[in-house]
Amino acid sequence: MFLRRTTRALVALLVLTLGLLGAGYGTAGAATGPEAEASAVRTLYYDSSRAAEFAKVIDDAAAIWNNSVKNVRLQKGSPANIVILADDGWPRAQPTSLGSGRVWMGRQAVQQGYYxxxxxxxxxxxxxxxxxxxxxxCSSLMSGSSAGTSCRNPNPNAQEIAEVDRKFARGVLNVERLPEAVRVF
Ligand SMILES: [Zn+2]
Structure with a gap:
């Protein structure tokens, strides 16, 4: 009796966990079947309320990613997966897991002339x-500051786009842990 109840509780917990893991996926429209799966996009919410003068540029950057990749969307809202902050240091990001973490829009690089x-x-x-x-x-977005202050390319290249779409492909359980190291611009 106890065992059966425990098993039932475990099954309920598993169902709940799977439901929560799947909660990040929305299906566009009311389509069902394979088309619905193909159009599934994971939405990540960002909070730019503490991004000070960079709030607008964050919206523009989100729009660039949204126009580039197909498996993930960045949208302002809560609860936030991504928190954007502004400070006087060097720009950096601290991912905690795939699709979440913190970004610091450090003013130091902007003052040195980076775009x-x-x-x-x-x-x-x-x-x-x-x-x-x-x-x-400069054609690489992830070359960051190494491309110099004259580089004003804000777009990911084809390889970078494909890499993000691969990571967020439907069917891949997105629980990838990223090293919590701070990555700089
Ligand atoms: Zn970087």
Whole structure:
């Protein structure tokens, strides 16, 4: 009797856990079947209420990612997966798991002449699971500051886009733990 109740409780817990894991996925429209699965997108919410003068550039960076990748969407809202902060240090990101973490829009790089929109898309790239690729050319978003202050490319390249879409592909259980190391611009 006790065993059976325990088993039932465990099954209930498992169902609840799977339900929570799946909660991050929304299906567009009311389509069912394979089309519904293909159009499933994971939405990540960001909080830019403490991003000070960078709030607008964060929205623009989110729009760039949304126009580039198909398996994940960045949207302002709560509960936030991503918290954006502003400070006087060097821009950096601290991913905690795939799709969540903190971004600091450090003013130091902006004052040195680096392009704020490239900084913002780069740091969001870390939250989306991309590592730094330095030194690298301006065509690479994850080459960050190594491409120099003249580089004003805020767009991920085809390889970076494909990498993010692969990480957020439906069917992949997105519980990948990222090293909680701080990654800089
Ligand atoms: Zn970086």
């Amino acid at each position: 704020p929109l490239r900084i913002a898309t780069h740091e969001l790239g870390h939250i989306l699971g991309l590592p730094d690729r330095k030194p690298g050319p």
